[in-house]
Each structure stands twice: as C-alpha cells, then as structure tokens.
Amino acid sequence: MLKLYNTLTKRKEEFKPIHPGKVGFYTCGPTVYDHCHIGHARGYVAMDIIRRYLEYSGYEVRFIMNYTDVGHLVNNAEVGEDKIQKKAKLEKIDPLEIVERYIESSKEDFEALNVKPANFYPRPTQYIAQIIKFIEDLIRKGYAYAVNGSVYFSVEKFPEYGKLSGRKTDELLEGARVEINPEKKNPMDFALWIKAEYIHILKWKSPWSLGYPGWHIECSVMSSDLLGQDTFDIHGGGNENIFPHNENEIAQSEASLGKKMANYWTLWNMVNINGEKMSKSKNNHTTIKKILAEYDPMVARLWIISSHYRSIVDYAENSLSQAKTNLKKITEWINTLQNISANAPGEKSEISFTHIYQKRFEDSMNDDFNTPLALSAIYDLISETNKLLSENKLSPATAKEILFFWNRINKVFGLIISDQEKIPENLILIAKRRKQAREEKDFQLSDDLRKEIERLGYVMEDLKGNDYLIKKL
Ligand SMILES: [Zn+2]
Known part of the structure; x- marks a missing residue:
C-alpha cells in the first residue's frame, strides 16, 4: 500500500487514484529566465522518482510540467518587473528568445539527469485565450473584480484561503510582503490579469486591458485544461512556493471548479549551499551545468536520491x-x-x-x-x-x-550504469577456451591462456564447479 505525505492535510495518506489505474500529475515548472540551479535538479529528480515509482506500481501516469514564460515578477511580487522581460532587456533580445534559450537549457540538464520527459510542457503565452476565459468565469462567479484594467482575486470570497500553508488570512497579512496597491480591495488580493505598462513587450488584448496574466493563474488554467475540468490526483512543486503561489492556485481552481483542485500535494524541500539558503543576492547560486561540468550526471542523480525529497539537503564542496x-x-x-x-x-x-x-x-x-x-x-x-x-x-x-x-x-x-568496464568480447572467448582446457585437463594450454588474459590486463579467478570470474588487474 502506497502512502504519501500530503501537504494539504499535513499527514501521510494512503494513495487512492481518482480513476483506477491512472494518475493525473501536475507539477509547477521553472520560470525560464536563467539556467536551472541545483534546487531545480533536486526537485525535478524527486518528481521523476515519484512518477517512476507510480509507473513501477502499475499506474499509467499523465505528467504535466509547465514553463512559466510570462507574468512571474521579480521577488515573486505583485507589482514590479517581469523576470523574463528584465533578462531580455539586459541582453537586448526578445523575451521569447530568452524563453527558448532557457527551455532548451533546462531540457538539456534534465535529459542528462535522466528525468523522463513530461507528457506535455504548457506555457502561459500559449494559453492566453483560456486564461482570459477562466478569469471571466471567476468574475462572473463573484470571486474576482476588475479595476483600471487589472483583475484581482478577492481572497475574502474564498473562506478556505490559507488551507495549504496552514495560515489564517490575518496572519498571512502580517507575515507576507504586501505592496501598497490602492487598486486592491484587500491587501491580500492577488492579480489574475495585469495591465501592461507601455514598456512591457509581451501583452495581449483582453476585456480589461492590453495586459498579461499574473503568475498563479497559469497553473490553474493549464492543469484543468490538460488533466480534465475536475479534481486531479497529485500536485507537485517546491515547498518554497506554498505561499503565495500554490495557495493562490487552490483559490482560483476551487472557486472556479466548485471542488478540490488536487487530492495530494507532494512538495520537495530545498537545497542549502554550505548551510545557507540559496539566493541570488548571496551569490551562492549553483547551476546544474556547473555541477555537471565536474561530475557524472549519474553521480548527481544518486546524490539527490540519497536524501528523502522532503528533507533539506546541504550542498558543499565534496558533497558528491x-x-x-x-x-x-x-x-x-x-x-x-x-x-x-x-x-x-x-x-x-x-x-x-x-x-x-x-x-x-x-x-x-x-x-x-x-x-x-x-x-x-x-x-x-x-x-x-x-x-x-x-x-x-x-x-x-x-x-x-x-x-x-x-x-x-x-x-x-533511473541510474544509467556505464558499460565501460564491461569485459571485452575476445576476453570472454579466451576465458571460455581456458575453461574448456581445464575441463579437458590440458593444463599447459590452460596456463598459456591464463597468461594471455593477464597480458590483456585482466585476471581470471577460478570458482567452484568450473565457474570463473574475470576481473581487471
Ligand atoms: Zn504553479
């Protein structure tokens, strides 16, 4: 019986799929404005192991991972610069060129780490029509309101808000970084649609403004589009995104569906660097590429799976x-x-x-x-x-x-074991001839062949019952 820890209920639960034999699995993917770091490696290898074990257990898994290519603002904030737009400006190229480059880079990293490809990698820029429809539905149902071209989710209208992070709305208000935004009815409300400033390159026509989607709405829209307009089985991701991202996903999806978004929330824990939290400001950020320049990707994979996915791991020199x-x-x-x-x-x-x-x-x-x-x-x-x-x-x-x-x-x-040390074919033939010579009690030939094997850099050990073992000298 498979039991998994559910962040939603804060306990281990027996896994029961919604449809017998099938699992719908969605995980939040990276925002593609830079190379993936060691935290991503840990997270997506963890999701890969979960998916592979479900498959081993006989389930057919539909695995969806998104790439965020618009709407994720710097510092996970509600106002400010778009991470991708910022990078594009820095490099003086189109934001979608940045997106393509880093999707390519992440696929390269995950392929090296032998992470099985997802069934599909949706991106919000390909889902604008569905996102607009979803937001219209939330407005119609009274969960969202438009002000000056932007649309916000009204947290008060969703009484269960905070159920994943386990925080009450007033605690959230105290603890969270809340920007002063006079457009919001409640400071905890969050953006579903953002009216674009003149300089924002990626923007689309909508009933409210020329704008772009907020960071959280994409996961609600794409998971329901690809896994069915219903509750799905497993939602994965990193636990650093429980609040606000995952919490907001739940609010949007459950307000729209009128039922649970996902039955199980399986979230990985973070990687520290030399005992400290990884952050770009501390400049202790380590990319997957940097690690793979030094180590076999399978060493990195084995290092990741040598810890439980919900424990914090520390990366330091010689950790691997x-x-x-x-x-x-x-x-x-x-x-x-x-x-x-x-x-x-x-x-x-x-x-x-x-x-x-x-x-x-x-x-x-x-x-x-x-x-x-x-x-x-x-x-x-x-x-x-x-x-x-x-x-x-x-x-x-x-x-x-x-x-x-x-x-x-x-x-x-999922470890790829290299065959480099496999015994060469000709050696196996010589060994077989020597075995035969021994059986026929031709000790001279047997001895000559043993010397021949040693000359090739191997040693043949005789085992009981005429079996043998060939080892490198
Ligand atoms: Zn997400």
Missing part, C-alpha cells in the same frame, strides 16, 4: 564524493554480475534470492518514496553478493536473478 564512491560500487557490482551471468545462458535460479530485497525496496518506496532507505537495501544486497563471491558461492543463475531484479527496480532509480 560519497555518491561518486557509491556509483562506482554499483557499477562494479553490475559488471561483475554481468560477467558471471554471461556464463549461464538460460539457467534459472533455484532459490528466490532477491525477494527479501524487493520487499525492502517496495516497503521503503511505499512509505512516502523513501529513496535513502530503498538504496540501503541495494547496498546490503551488494555486500551479500560480495560475500558470496569471496566464498566462491555465487552461481551464474543467482547472478542473473540479481541482475534481473536490479534492472527492474532501476527503472525507478
């Missing part, structure tokens, strides 16, 4: 070295298993060696996607394999079974 050692350990293990199992085509394992590890893996993942615990089962399996190997007790059939198990669960971990 343990993951590097562990990836090497996994790679060597796989290579050994491949070499041993190559000796036993068609042979079947007599005992089910991996079932207890499979249970540990599934129990860990069923407990709110506990990847560090799931990995510890694999490290224990590696130790047990090595123990068997040292005692000459690892049969080719068992090696095959372990490999089969690994290939199955690695669909969830």
